[in-house]
Amino acid sequence: MITEIAMLTIDPARAADFETAVAIAAPLFRAAHGCHGIALERVIERPGQYRLVVRWESVEAHMRDFRNSAAFGEWRALAGPFFVGTPDVTHSESVAAYF
Amino acid sequence: MITEIAMLTIDPARAADFETAVAIAAPLFRAAHGCHGIALERVIERPGQYRLVVRWESVEAHMRDFRNSAAFGEWRALAGPFFVGTPDVTHSESVAAYF
Numbered sequence: 001m002i003t004e005i006a007m008l009t010i011d012p013a014r015a016a017d018f019e020t021a022v023a024i025a026a027p028l029f030r031a032a033h034g035c036h037g038i039a040l041e042r043v044i045e046r047p048g049q050y051r052l053v054v055r056w057e058s059v060e061a062h063m064r065d066f067r068n069s070a071a072f073g074e075w076r077a078l079a080g081p082f083f084v085g086t087p088d089v090t091h092s093e094s095v096a097a098y099f
Numbered sequence: 100m101i102t103e104i105a106m107l108t109i110d111p112a113r114a115a116d117f118e119t120a121v122a123i124a125a126p127l128f129r130a131a132h133g134c135h136g137i138a139l140e141r142v143i144e145r146p147g148q149y150r151l152v153v154r155w156e157s158v159e160a161h162m163r164d165f166r167n168s169a170a171f172g173e174w175r176a177l178a179g180p181f182f183v184g185t186p187d188v189t190h191s192e193s194v195a196a197y198f
Contacts, residue, residue: 002143005150019194026197039196041102043189044158051104051191059143090142092150095118097138098125 001036004054004062007088008079012048018082022052025078028071029054034061048084059091100135103153103161106187107178111147117181121151124177127170128153133160147183158190 010018022040029038034057043049056062066072109117121139128137133156142148155161165171 003140023195023197026195030198037196037198040194041191042194043191044101045189049189050194090144090148092140092142095139095141095149096122096125097136098122099129099136 002056002059002091002093004052004056004089004091006052006054008050008052008082009084009087010048010050010082011084014082015042015048018050018079021078021082025075028075032061032066032069032071034058034065052087056091062091101155101158101190101192103151103155103188103190105151105153107149107151107181108183108186109147109149109181110183113181114141114147117149117178120177120181124174127174131160131165131168131170133157133164151186155190161190 019040026038029035036055036057037053038055039053041051041053043051054062056066118139125137128134134153135156136152136154138152140150140152142150153161155165
């Protein structure tokens with residue numbers, strides 16, 4: 001299991017509509033093969049910056065399977081119009097959770 | 100409850116020693132007032148980049164209480180020598196976890 005972190009920047013004036021768009025898009029991830037969870041976090045110090053946290057079975061489940069699916073197009077159609085700049089997407093693996 | 104995300108960059112050649120240093124430091128966080136968890140994640144695409152994820156009762160529990168404690172000095176004495184550049188520290192709050 002790995003975690004995708006997408007740093008998303010939007011116009012802070014459109015925050016409520018963006019958050020609604022992500023909620024509407026969430027079922028696309030739920031239906032995606034190899035997707036185990038999605039959460040949206042708001043960065044307190046940087047208005048308009050969000051962290052989309054998606055749990056995937058593997059990097060390939062995200063980058064190969066999801067990115068080449070119709071669902072990815074639907075996700076970007078919903079959320080993409082809010083983006084200011086290109087999302088910064090990385091994947092991480094757990095080293096340890098200490099407590 | 101909020102989440103501190105510290106983006107840490109180290110020399111990839113020293114990764115094993117850095118990970119050990121964080122494990123040694125973990126009890127400092129466990130003992131800190133208002134700290135509810137700490138985890139270390141390795142960014143797959145960027146060797147030497149880590150995400151330290153710390154759950155705090157509030158931003159103040161981290162920035163006022165922990166940062167002014169002796170434990171913060173001990174943490175930085177253990178992990179700081181590995182840092183390349185200044186850690187990028189932000190706090191985030193949950194908008195939603197969809198599944």
